[in-house]
Amino acid sequence: MYLHLGQGVVVPYRDVLGIFDLDNTSSSRLTRAFLERAERAGQVVNVWEDLPKSFVLCRHGAEAPVVYLSQxxxxxxxxxxxxxxFE
Incomplete structure (x- = not known):
């Protein structure tokens, strides 16, 4: 099974660690720090060009987790x- 994140980006469902609402989670200092570190490390993929509403944390084997920003x-x-x- 796969999860379609939008704009043709699809990830295996088994790789999804969590789906998070950006409005609710970005109020946390820890979440903001995590997202900033991930972005500096090149682990953030922006699926949309508009403002994101959510982020999906995925693992891809032994590599560092990847954060997908989605509208x-x-x-x-x-x-x-x-x-x-796949709507």
């Missing part, structure tokens, strides 16, 4: 994961 809401991503949908 899709967490509820849309979760629905896609549950339905295995």
């Amino acid at each position: 899709l809401s967490t509820s849309t991503l979760l629905r896609r994961a549950e339905n295995n949908s």
Whole structure:
């Protein structure tokens, strides 16, 4: 199964560690620090050109986790994961 994050970006569902709402989680100092470190390390992939609504944390084997920024809401991503949908 795969999760479609938008703009043709698809990740294996088994690699998804978590789906997070940016509005809710970015109020945390720890989350902001994590995202800043990931961006400096080149581990952030912006799936959309607009303002992101969510981020998906994925692992790819033994490599460092990758953060995908998506304009899709967490509820849309979760629905896609549950339905295995490519809408």
